[in-house]
Amino acid sequence: MEKNLVEKSIAIARxxxxxxxxxxxxxxxxxxxxxARIVSEEIGLRDDAVCAVYLHEASxxxxxxxxxxxxxxxxxxxxxxxxxxxISRITPKETRLQAENYRKMIVSYSKDPRVTLIKIADRxxxxxxxxxxPKSSIMRKLTETQMLYIPLAHQLGLYKIKGxxxxxxxxxxxxxxxxxxxxxxxxxxxxxxxxxAEFIRPLEKKLKDAGIPYTLKVRTKTAWSIWQKMQRQxxxxxxxxxxxxxxxxxxxxxxxxxxxxxKVYSLVTQEYKPDVSRLRxxxxxxxxxxxxxxxxxxxxxxxxKVEVQIRTERMDQIAENGHASHWSYKxxxxxxxxxxxxxxxxxxxxxxxxxxDSTARTDLNEIFVFTxxxxxxxxxxxxxxxxxxxxxxxxxxxxxxxAKVNGKVKSIREELHTGDVVEIMSRKDQKxxxxxxxxxxxxxxxxxxxxxxxxxxxxxxxxxxxxxxxxMKNWKIELTDEVLSNLAKHFKMKSxxxxxIAINEEEINLQDVxxxxxxxxxxxxxxxxxKQATKLLEKSxxxxxxxLVISDKLDNISFKMAKCCNPIFGxxxxxxxxxxxxxxxHRISCPNAARLISQYPYRIQKVRWRQVSTSxxxxxxxxxxxxxxxxxxxxxxxxxAKAGASIRAFRISERQKAKxxxxxxxxxxxxxxxxxxxxxxxxxxxxxxxxxxxxxR
Numbered sequence: 001m002e003k004n005l006v007e008k009s010i011a012i013a014r015x016x017x018x019x020x021x022x023x024x025x026x027x028x029x030x031x032x033x034x035x036a037r038i039v040s041e042e043i044g045l046r047d048d049a050v051c052a053v054y055l056h057e058a059s060x061x062x063x064x065x066x067x068x069x070x071x072x073x074x075x076x077x078x079x080x081x082x083x084x085x086x087i088s089r090i091t092p093k094e095t096r097l098q099a100e101n102y103r104k105m106i107v108s109y110s111k112d113p114r115v116t117l118i119k120i121a122d123r124x125x126x127x128x129x130x131x132x133x134p135k136s137s138i139m140r141k142l143t144e145t146q147m148l149y150i151p152l153a154h155q156l157g158l159y160k161i162k163g164x165x166x167x168x169x170x171x172x173x174x175x176x177x178x179x180x181x182x183x184x185x186x187x188x189x190x191x192x193x194x195x196x197a198e199f200i201r202p203l204e205k206k207l208k209d210a211g212i213p214y215t216l217k218v219r220t221k222t223a224w225s226i227w228q229k230m231q232r233q234x235x236x237x238x239x240x241x242x243x244x245x246x247x248x249x250x251x252x253x254x255x256x257x258x259x260x261x262x263k264v265y266s267l268v269t270q271e272y273k274p275d276v277s278r279l280r281x282x283x284x285x286x287x288x289x290x291x292x293x294x295x296x297x298x299x300x301x302x303x304x305k306v307e308v309q310i311r312t313e314r315m316d317q318i319a320e321n322g323h324a325s326h327w328s329y330k331x332x333x334x335x336x337x338x339x340x341x342x343x344x345x346x347x348x349x350x351x352x353x354x355x356x357d358s359t360a361r362t363d364l365n366e367i368f369v370f371t372x373x374x375x376x377x378x379x380x381x382x383x384x385x386x387x388x389x390x391x392x393x394x395x396x397x398x399x400x401x402x403a404k405v406n407g408k409v410k411s412i413r414e415e416l417h418t419g420d421v422v423e424i425m426s427r428k429d430q431k432x433x434x435x436x437x438x439x440x441x442x443x444x445x446x447x448x449x450x451x452x453x454x455x456x457x458x459x460x461x462x463x464x465x466x467x468x469x470x471x472m473k474n475w476k477i478e479l480t481d482e483v484l485s486n487l488a489k490h491f492k493m494k495s496x497x498x499x500x501i502a503i504n505e506e507e508i509n510l511q512d513v514x515x516x517x518x519x520x521x522x523x524x525x526x527x528x529x530x531k532q533a534t535k536l537l538e539k540s541x542x543x544x545x546x547x548l549v550i551s552d553k554l555d556n557i558s559f560k561m562a563k564c565c566n567p568i569f570g571x572x573x574x575x576x577x578x579x580x581x582x583x584x585x586h587r588i589s590c591p592n593a594a595r596l597i598s599q600y601p602y603r604i605q606k607v608r609w610r611q612v613s614t615s616x617x618x619x620x621x622x623x624x625x626x627x628x629x630x631x632x633x634x635x636x637x638x639x640x641a642k643a644g645a646s647i648r649a650f651r652i653s654e655r656q657k658a659k660x661x662x663x664x665x666x667x668x669x670x671x672x673x674x675x676x677x678x679x680x681x682x683x684x685x686x687x688x689x690x691x692x693x694x695x696x697r
Contacts (some may be wrong), residue, residue, distance in 0.1 A: 006047050016058035016065065024132040031125060038121040042161065049114050051082035056118075076112070096545065116152060116533035123149040128169040142173050143406070146421065147370070160320045161423060163222050166511055170224035174407050180589035181223040182574065186236050187574075187597050187604070192244050194216070195227035197244060199306060200274075206267045212260055217247040219309070231318035236572075244296070245307035249316050257312045258283055261294050264310050268561040272306070283315075290318050345532040370421045382441050386412040391425045398452060402684075411684045414441050431456065457501060464500035471510050477517055490516055526576065559583040559607075561618075565590035566696040568618035569672030575605035583607075617669040619632040619648060620676060621695035624664040626688040629654050635686060636664050637683040643682040645670050662688075665695070 013032055022029035034667045036053045038043045051073065059066040059081060069257075071079045073490065123145060130138060146169055147584065153162035171178045198216055221243055223228075229240055237243075261283055268274075278297035286292045294310040310317065316364040369377050369388055373669065376389045385405065389412075390397030393688060402411050404423040436449050472479050484496045491508055495497040502508045565587040574585040577594050583605055586593055597604055624636055633652045640647060646669040655661050670676045676694070683692045 005077075006050055006054075009051040009058075009073070009447065012069070013058040015352070015610050016062070019414045020131060022129075022684040023134065024129075026059075026444075034125045034128075034195060035118070035122050038124055039118055043117055043121060043158065045114060045139050046116060047081065048077050052084065052114075053118060053121075054194040055081045055089075056084035057344055065140035069493050071315075080112050080115050080118065083112060084118060115204050117158075120149055120153050120158060120161060124165060127165055130168065130172055134686060138172060142169055142416075143420070145169055146243070146406070164223070164552075167222040167223040174227075177227055178223055179591070179593065180587075181226050181237060183588050183597060185220065185223065185226075185243070186594060190362045190601075192220070195300075195304060195306070196246060200302060202271050205266060207264070210263060210267065210441045212264060213251040214264070215251070217249060218244055219247050220244040241305040242307040245295075245309050247309040247311070247316075250310070250312045252312055257314070261310045261312065265294050265296070268298060268308055268310075269296070273299055274298050275305075278307075283311075293319060302628075363660075366419060372421060372423045380442055383416055384412065384439055384441075385410060385414045385416065385422065385424070386417060387445050388422050389426075390440070390448055392441065394444075394448045396424055396426060397448060398428045398432055399428065401425050401427045401430050402681075409681075409684075413687060423619060432503075457497065460504045461497045461500040464502070464504035468500070468503050468510075468513070469650070470569050471514075472517075475514055483517070487513060487516070530568065559585055562590065562592075564592050564696060567618050568670065568676060569609055571673050573607055573609075575607040576600070577603040577605055588640070594609055616671060617646065618672065619667060619669050622666050622668060622680070622683070623693045623695050624662075624666070624683055624689055624692045626662055626692070627659050627690060628662050628688045629660055630662060632662050632686075633664060635668070636683065636689075637680050639664065640668060640679055643679040644675060645679045 014029055014627070017029045017032075022028050022031060032054050034052045038048050039053055040047075052451065055069055055073065055077065059069060066078075066081065069081065072074075073081075112627070118562065126141060127145060130141065132139065145165055150162055150165050150169070153159075153165060159590055173566070196216075199218060221240075226237065226240055226243060229486045232238065233239065248264050250257075250260050250264065275297045277293075280293075280295040282291055282293050282295070292311060292315040295304055296309050300306055365381050367381055367383060369379060369383075370394070377388060378392060379387055385403040386397065386400055388403070389400035400412055402409060402425045403414070404410070404425065405416065406421050407421075408479055409425075432449050433454050434453060437446060437453075442448065452515065469479050477483075481496075488494075488496050488499040491499060491502070491512075493502060499508070503510070503513075507529075559582055561567055562576075562584045567585055567587045572588040573585050574588060574597075575585055579582050585607060622640075626632065630652045633650065636652075637647055637650060647666060648669060651662065651666075651668040652662055652664040655663065666681065670679060678695070683689055
């Protein structure tokens with residue numbers, strides 16, 4: 001490719017984009033410049049792809065310029081430009097269409113597979129600058145990135161780009177957990193550096209004597225990768241033993257690669273105890289995607305586990321940046337859902353016209369939602385979490401208590417959208433209720449719920465009748481259909497069956513039934529309010545030092561909870577020595593944590609919670625958002641109180657958007673973060689509530 005064509009394409013783009021600005025008011029030309037740099041330097045495409053980047057941005061929406069450029073540039077460049085321009089004609093709303101339309105979209109620009117790689121580079125540039133975009137478009141870009149671009153980068157072997165996009169997705173979709181993990185990585189960096197230095201010291205002479213030139217790298221897992229592993233293994237950050245790996249990169253000829261790698265493995269395992277169950281030999285048997293490496297886990301003299309990777313420079317380059325040969329989707333392992341979709345794309349790329357306009361779906365009455373494993377489920381538009389649970393399995397639907405939608409906990413009522421990744425949460429004691437029929441819209445879910453309700457109601461009705469019969473026999477009263485009918489009317493039940501179910505559920509007091517049947521006034525009332533008031537008046541007399549330890553040596557030092565993050569019992573916290581000599585306690589996910597840890601490491605103090613008494617109280621804030629007006633205040637306060645929270649302050653406001661919304665801000669006292677989770681969960685069960693956010697008061 002002649003350099004003058006690249007320079008010519010740059011000049012055309014600069015002129016066409018003159019005066020245009022990005023969301024941060026920088027010249028828009030900055031975007032294609034950055035994309036071209038990624039295409040060239042990070043993916044490794046040649047000058048013709050670089051030209052396509054600039055010409056695409058110059059000619060999008062300008063058919064006359066595109067036609068003129070076809071006369072001035074080679075056909076392969078312009079084919080890429082036209083493919084990229086076809087994507088620019090798809091509106092943000094249309095990019096959330098169902099899978100068939102995604103296939104049609106990909107086929108339209110993937111006739112030359114380099115177009116896919118350029119689009120991945122384009123998306124990476126957007127993700128690196130996501131903060132400049134308005135909030136209204138950030139969530140859409142995050143969903144597109146997670147659903148389409150991250151899987152494509154993985155399948156095409158662009159592992160480094162995939163990892164960066166995952167981390168950026170995590171940063172914006174779940175900033176609280178992202179900060180917590182990033183700050184812990186920052187806080188433990190010196191420990192890792194010391195461990196690496198200690199690890200390599202006894203090996204340096206042995207490697208030199210063996211005549212094996214090498215470079216030592218330390219690969220730390222991304223925050224997203226660590227978070228995913230924490231979720232899979234249900235362990236805290238400290239439970240992840242392969243947060244980092246020591247990587248030996250060998251500089252040896254191609255015909256000496258295997259011999260050199262196994263020699264280094266031998267030297268490492270002679271010095272340190274290996275875990276043979278963790279040995280992975282991807283040199284003798286490379287992965288389908290071309291990955292080659294020797295990997296194992298060893299134990300140092302202090303008992304610390306260390307992951308070791310051994311590979312050559314050639315192997316490392318492939319492991320970091322992938323193979324260009326993967327453009328044709330060769331060697332993709334077949335799994336459900338997304339890979340089946342990619343397989344269809346492959347067929348479409350190889351068979352032009354396979355997906356014609358006549359075969360592509362044009363209706364918008366369906367959505368396509370992913371399981372965490374990548375399985376794709378089709379649901380009617382407007383379907384919720386509960387519909388999705390029944391789509392997976394009826395038993396899972398019956399026990400569904402909520403879900404993690406794109407990593408965030410949502411109620412069974414949460415409406416789903418195309419591209420959502422949904423992980424169903426269940427409880428053994430969960431049972432369907434008649435209200436579920438007002439939530440679901442899929443025929444499968446409605447059918448299973450009705451069947452189970454009929455079965456459960458029949459069972460509860462029988463048990464309720466047996467209970468009532470035994471009691472009435474003791475009262476010397478005969479149970480007849482007429483008596484049951486009168487009881488149902490008196491207690492304002494729609495049917496005898498509902499009355500018997502209420503007896504079984506203890507919603508109706510049997511003493512009240514007896515009083516009605518015998519005509520005796522209720523004399524058995526107890527002063528429950530007085531008991532409740534007594535409990536509320538019980539307060540802890542213990543000092544704060546009873547539930548927090550600043551260090552094992554300093555037991556009585558003064559401290560206070562930082563107002564910027566307002567930690568409560570059970571939160572992951574650290575101490576910061578203030579100028580006055582006291583200690584300020586911060587959450588590890590505090591917005592100020594990264595600055596404090598990096599700028600003042602000598603003032604960071606480890607702290608830990610003691611086991612607190614049940615009467616200890618901590619104050620925190622909540623913001624409750626939902627559809628409705630200020631009349632929701634009573635329901636919210638009542639729900640929080642029932643969950644055991646003491647309300648210190650409450651205010652509610654309304655805002656008019658597409659629908660009337662309310663925003664309630666409340667200050668509450670709770671026993672710790674487990675209690676807070678219970679309160680938040682209870683509030684989210686209110687039908688009108690769409691989100692509950694913890695605040696710093």
